[in-house]
Amino acid sequence: MECQECHQRPATLHFTQVVNGQKNEIYVCEVCAKEKGYMSYPTDGYSLHDLLTGLFNLDSAGVSSSHQKAFQDVQELECPTCNMTFSEFKRIGKFGCADCYETFAAELDPIFRRVHSGNTVHQGKIPKRQGSNLHVKKQLEQYKAQLQSLIEQEAFEKAAEVRDKIKELQKIADSTDKEAGDDA
C-alpha cells in the first residue's frame, strides 16, 4: 500500500484517529507521518526494545510514582547474583540472570501483564528431567479436581478408582520429596 500523503513511498505506519466518534484510518510513510505531525515522539531507531522499556517506565511513572520514588530513595532493588539493579533492568529491558526474577518478583506482575495480555503464570511445558516432581504434582492436582467433580456427581465407584490413583501418586511424590530432603 502506498503512502496516502506523498503517494510515493510505501505506507509503513497505520493510525486510527477517532474524532467526535468518527473513525478515520490513516496509512502513511514515516517521513510524511513526521511532517504532518501524526507522531509526537522521536522515531529514529524507535525499536520494539524502546517500546518495551517505555512500557516498564510508564509503569513506575503512573499510579505508584510517589510511592516508588520514596522506595527508591531508601533502597534500590539489586540482584545478589548478578548485581543487576531494578532501574538498570528497566533501562535495558533485560534480566541479568535467573535470580533477577526472584529479586524483582514484587515488581514483575504489572510488566508481564502488559507484555503477555494479562498473564502472569506459566501454563506450558515442564522440563522432563528437572521437573519430574512437578509432573507428579500437576497430575495429582488434576486427579483431585476430577475426584471432587465425581463426588459431586455421586459417581462413587469411579471416584474410588481415582482416589486409589491419588494414593499411589502421593506415595511417589512423598518419596521424591524425601530424597530431595536427604540431599539437602
Place this chain on the structure above:
Amino acid sequence: MTLQRFMDDAISPWMREDAQDSDIVISSRIRLARNFADAVFPVIADSSELEKIREFFQKEYAHQSFETYDDFEFVSIRDLTAVEKLVLVEKHLISPLLARKPESAAALISQNEQVSIMVNEEDHIRIQLYYPGFQLTKALEKAFALDDWLEEKINYAYDEKRGYLTACPTNVGTGMRASVMMHLPALAMTKQMNQMIPAINQLGLVVRGIYGEGSESIGNLFQISNQITLGKSEGDIVADLQGVVKQLIEHERNARKYILKQSRENLEDRIFRSYGILKYSRIMESKEAARCLSNVRLGVDLNIIDTVSRNAMNELTVLIQPGFLQHYAKNTLSPKERDILRASLIRKRLGEED
C-alpha cells in the same frame, strides 16, 4: 567440509521435501529460548563465562547425533568471515544478533540444516527448527524432543510459576516463538492484507515481512508468529496460530480464484512479464527480483507457468541476497556489481529449468 556445503547450497536440504499447503505456506518454524540456571545471561556475562558455555557445547554436542539429526556441525562465529556470517543469516541458520556477537557465540547445525541450536545469543540457548510447508505440530513435537535431549545434561533456568526464564520479559514462560512464512500475493493484490493485519494483531499474533525489520513486505512474503509466551501452553499457542493460518490459506485461495475468474488475462500478463524480466534482464535490484519472483511463483502455483519448479523459486529467493552473491563472486561487490551478478544468476538458473 560441512560448513562449505552450508555456504554453497542456497536451498537447504529440508526445503526440497514436498509438504502440505506448500503453495502458500513456505515454511514452519519453532524456536525455544532456554538458559542455564546457574550462569549469568549473555547480556551481562563477561567473556570468560561465555567462553565456558561455548566450550561446553563444543565438547558435549559437536558431531553428536539425535534421532534423524546426525552429526551436528559446531560453528564458532568468530571463525567466520563477514560474508560467511551473512550467508548463514540469509539462510536463517543463525540470527542477525548472533552474527554480530564478537566472542564465544556459536551454533550447532544439523546436516540437513533443519535444526540450529544457537549458543550465547540473547539467551544461552536458542533451539530453532524448520519444517517445509504447514507443519507446526510436527515441528513442535520435534522441538520438544530436542529440548529434552539437551536437558539431560543441562540444568535449565526454570521456575514453577514463571516457566522458562529468559533474558527478555517478552519470552518468559514457554520461551517459544512459533512462526510460519506465507506467500500471499492474491491477498496483497486485492488489497485485503492490510485490512487483515490489524485483526491478526488483535489475536496476539504478529505479522512481519521477511526482508528488513519494518512491517513492509517485499515479494509478498509474510511471517506470522505468536506474541504472547506466558500464560498459554505451547500446544494452545500453536493451535491458535494454526487457526489463523488456515483462514489465511483459505482467503488466499479464494482471492486467487477470484482474480483468475475476473481478470485472467491481466494476471497472466503480469506473471509472464515478470517471467520475461527475470529471464532476460541484465541489471536487477533485489526488490525488483523479489517482486518478479513472487509473480512467477504464483504462476507456478496456478499452473500458468509449467516450465519452472517451485524449488527453483525457493532457491532463487535465497540466492539473490547480498551475502550469497558475494560468496558466489568470492569477492565483496558494490551494489551495482551485485545487481549485474544477480541478473546473471537468475538468467542462468531459469535457463536450467527450460
